[in-house]
Amino acid sequence: MLSELQKRLLNDYQRDFPLSSQPYRDIAGELGVSEAEVLAALQELTGQGLVSRVGPVIAPNRVGSSALVAMQVSPERLQEVAELISSFPEVNHNYEREHHYNLWFVLIASDHRHLQAVLADIEKQTGLKAMLLPMLADYGIDLGFDLDFDLEWHDGSA
Amino acid sequence: MQITALDRKIIEATQAGLPLTPHLYRSVAEQLGVSAELVIQRMAAMLEAGVIRRIGAVPNxxxxxxxxxxxxxxxVDDGRIDEMGERIGQLPFVSHCYQRPRHLPDWPYNLFAMVHGRSEAEAAAQVQRIAEVLGACSRGHEVLYSSRILKKTGLRIGG
Known part of the structure; x- marks a missing residue:
């Protein structure tokens, strides 16, 4: 179960993290707790995996080159192909989805040429064709995500 | 905004998370051989320019x-895609909204919006809301639920 402090940290600090000499002390001041309490709460949240990280969210394609890629993989080859693709350091998200395009991953490379080279390598090693879906426009305002703690709480650790 | 070599190093050093220690920018700065003030200044500049979208807790x-x-x-109708994309991107339950190319005839879809529900019913209601906003501008849609997360890292730039 989350403490009130953890809920506040999760919902109210997805943006505007202080750019100051002691950000956690500033947050503590705003919440009326100690810096040590803020750090302990965040350590617990990250330790439990409820917070992936505290840090910058980088806009896609402003630094380096990225694209979403979809593949159709037969069920008997899915595990093998998914593991091969996940092993590339340039692959960050890799999801199985319920569709005839059943494998979806995001490629992130230092530049466009590097991205094309990794994609060609994946197609060669798997013998499968990849559908490249680069971002053409970004409509997300990305203010963070309202976690809506007022509704019934479902334990994420289950 | 032109990204400097230092900006790139700052992103590489922080994209997996800032240290959970009191003087975190000083730790990052020491690693890069610069001052904490410079790290803070460059992160503020990248935030202002939109290279960094936000800084904070990233919930899983x-x-x-x-x-x-x-x-x-x-x-979605190509003539209305930007207008509609902006509207969908503002819905509170949509975490990401992008235009991507069609691959005809296999893949006719040009607008992608990620929704997150605690139940199938909640997610289905979100899809219905998007359908209402798009109205006749959408000629068809599909929802691809994830059945397995095979890899997930928060990294945005590669080496």
């Missing part, structure tokens, strides 16, 4: 109980 939706992660894809 899935671990927080939002298990129904749906990638909704829509075939």
């Amino acid at each position: 939706h899935y671990r927080l109980g939002y298990r129904c992660n749906g990638m909704t894809v829509w075939d």
